[in-house]
Structure formats: C-alpha cells, structure tokens
C-alpha cells in the first residue's frame with residue numbers, strides 16, 4: 001500500500017492489514033516521542049486545519065500531533081471567519097488552501113464533504129468528521145487505545161453502550177471491530193438500538209452480537225465497556241429520557257458487578273454517563289484514549305506526507 | 311411484433327420491454343433526444359405478455375453499447391436491447407445493473423454534499439436484487455422506491 005499522498009476519508013477504505021499498520025506506526029512514534037521528547041519528521045511541512053464547524057478537541061489533537069512531528073499548522077476554527085460565509089464553493093476553498101500547505105485536515109457539517117475535498121485536492125486530505133457520516137481517526141485511536149490497554153483486540157468481549165442508533169462513533173467502531181474475533185454486547189434503550197443492517201453486517205462477518213437493554217445484567221461479561229452519550233432530543237418526553245439516563249450511568253455501584261480488569265472508554269465530552277468517581281479507578285481508560293489521538297494522528301500525518309521513511 | 315413492422319428501422323437500436331410510461335425517461339437518460347439526423351420512435355403503452363403494457367424506443371443510426379444502455383437499468387430493469395443492421399437483429403442483450411451509477415441519480419440525503427456543491431453524483435451498487443445503492447459521498451444507502459423517487 002502506497003501511503004504517501006493517500007487520503008483518509010472513511011474507515012470503509014481500510015483493510016485490516018492497513019489498520020494494523022497504522023497502529024504499529026503510532027506505537028513506534030509514541031515510543032520515539034517518549035525517548036526524544038520531540039520529533040522532526042515533518043520539519044518544513046505545513047498542515048492546514050479547515051474546521052467548517054467547531055470541534056476544539058479534534059482540532060487541538062491534530063495540531064498537537066503535527067507540532068510533535070516537527071511540522072507547523074495553519075487554518076481556521078469555524079466557517080464564520082472565512083470566505084465560505086461569502087458563498088465560496090468548497091472546491092475553491094480547497095484549491096486555494098492547498099497552495100499554502102502539504103496536508104489538509106477537514107471537518108465539515110455536510111456528509112461527504114471530506115470525500116469531495118479529497119477529489120479536488122492534489123495533496124492528502126484527512127477527514128476529521130463529515131456531518132453524521134465518518135470520523136475515521138476517532139475509530140483508529142479507539143482501536144489503538146484498546147490494543148495498548150489489552151495487548152490485543154482478538155478474544156475481547158466488548159460492550160457498546162448508549163445511543164447506538166444515531167451514534168456514528170459506535171457504528172464505525174463496530175464495523176472496524178468486525179475485523180477481529182470479538183463478542184459484542186449492544187446495550188441501549190429500545191428506542192436507540194443499533195440499526196438492523198449494521199447488526200446483520202456484523203453477524204455476516206462472524207461477530208457474535210448480543211443485544212440488551214440492561215447494563216446491570218451485561219456488565220459482568222465485559223472486558224471493555226464503550227460508553228456514548230444519550231441525547232435528550234432523541235426522546236419524545238422528558239420522563240422517558242430521565243428514566244433511561246439514570247439506568248445507563250456508569251458509577252461505582254454498577255462497577256461492583258464488573259470484572260476487576262474491565263476498562264471503560266468514552267469518546268468525550270461526557271455529560272453524566274460516567275460519574276466522576278470512576279475517574280480515579282483502574283477502570284477508567286477515557287483520558288488515556290484522548291492521549292492516543294496524538295500518536296495515531298501523528299502516524300496518519302507522517303504516512304500521508306511520506307516523511308516517516310520505510 | 312407484426313404491428314410494429316411499420317416503424318421498423320434499417321440500422322440502429324431497439325429498446326424493448328420498457329415499463330409503460332418510462333419510455334420518455336429512457337430517451338432522456340440515454341440522451342437520444344440529442345441524436346442528430348436519425349429517426350427516434352417511441353411506442354407507448356404497447357400490449358405485452360410479460361409486462362401487460364410496455365414502451366418501446368427505436369433510434370435509427372445509433373448503436374448503443376451495453377455500458378450505455380445499463381444506465382436505464384434502474385427504471386427499466388427488464389429491458390432488452392436489439393442492435394439492428396440492414397433490418398435484421400444482429401445482436402441482442404438484456405440490460406444489467408452496473409457496478410457504479412454516475413450522474414443520473416440524486417442522493418436522498420438532504421445534508422449530502424452532492425446536493426450542495428458542484429459534483430457528479432456517484433453510487434455503488436451494494437445489491438442488485440433487491441436494488442440497493444450506496445452514495446459515494448455521504449455513504450448512505452438507498453433502495454427500492456427511494457431510488458425511483460430520486461431519478
């Protein structure tokens with residue numbers, strides 16, 4: 001696989017081997033960074049971060065990754081400050097920005113925007129979220145976090161909790177996990193169950209899938225629990241929402257029934273899906289998960305820029 | 311098809327077994343209304359054993375390739391194509407849903423970039439029967455009625 005010049009748009013574009021390769025490169029960069037403090041693979045290279053909608057965490061993570069690689073960053077943090085507001089087409093914005101940079105990271109409220117940007121641009125484009133569609137670097141950093149924490153992904157029993165109907169993060173993660181030999185517990189309120197076609201695809205690909213509405217009943221089985229937010233807007237009335245919210249909170253009480261080695265992940269930001277009292281326990285993996293974003297994005301930037309050698 | 315002999319063509323393409331009422335769309339999709347010179351015939355609501363009623367399109371002086379004709383597979387999945395030379399059918403094939411559909415279908419997702427920016431729409435066929443396609447841009451799938459509504 002030629003990585004130099006490649007776009008990173010959708011987790012669907014990746015084979016298992018390519019995913020594994022990115023994770024290995026990320027691991028190597030993390031070790032090198034720990035040894036040397038800073039790297040200079042991307043010296044002289046410029047990343048343009050084009051955030052047509054704000055997402056401070058993702059942007060900072062990419063910018064940090066580029067700086068840690070020794071490169072520099074230009075860009076904007078919201079569409080309001082750009083010519084987009086004046087009606088410029090996405091294609092024109094991309095064609096302009098690529099004159100100033102070597103790689104583009106784009107976040108856009110419309111589905112498919114990153115794919116379009118990649119078609120227009122000569123330089124590599126990395127998708128940092130296109131509407132409700134894809135956010136491939138999130139999926140890769142989730143896999144990296146799991147691999148670092150357990151030393152493997154095969155053989156794990158993983159619970160996905162929360163809004164499994166609309167949550168793009170859990171959809172992509174589930175599809176990527178289907179490359180591995182895992183068992184998945186899909187834990188959600190009836191109203192927010194994972195779409196049938198995704199469950200069918202997972203089963204077709206050999207994943208054992210169990211659906212449940214109860215966190216309490218399933219938590220003893222799990223090696224890993226991936227928690228996502230349940231949004232108020234998804235429910236017809238407040239009462240229903242409050243009931244659900246209460247029964248899906250991860251706290252010390254719920255964790256009493258869990259394996260001692262259970263790890264809890266969350267893409268953040270959280271509201272109250274995970275009680276802060278969990279933060280200090282050895283179950284909490286979600287801040288480590290945030291950290292993982294940097295080596296994984298360093299790997300993707302370095303590979304697509306073609307500056308890592310090999 | 312004795313009743314159609316009147317309008318037989320010497321050289322060209324006959325597209326048969328088009329669902330009744332879809333003939334004009336077939337002409338539009340294939341761009342046959344822009345063919346210069348040759349005669350274009352549309353026989354509408356012709357009695358048919360298979361379809362009850364069907365449309366037939368005949369275009370003189372133009373030999374359509376399988377690839378071109380496959381564009382109409384979405385609206386006329388049972389269409390057959392006859393290539394006519396010197397009043398004789400020299401080649402005959404059925405339309406087949408292509409692997410990729412470009413340009414003729416609109417994405418049903420209102421928030422898809424293809425509905426807002428200058429692009430050529432592009433879909434991958436996930437399944438032929440029942441027909442299911444995935445948008446190249448937003449990755450949403452469309453099937454059945456939804457596809458027909460967005461042609």
Ligand SMILES: [Zn+2]
Nearest residue numbers: 417422445448
């Ligand atoms: Zn679309």
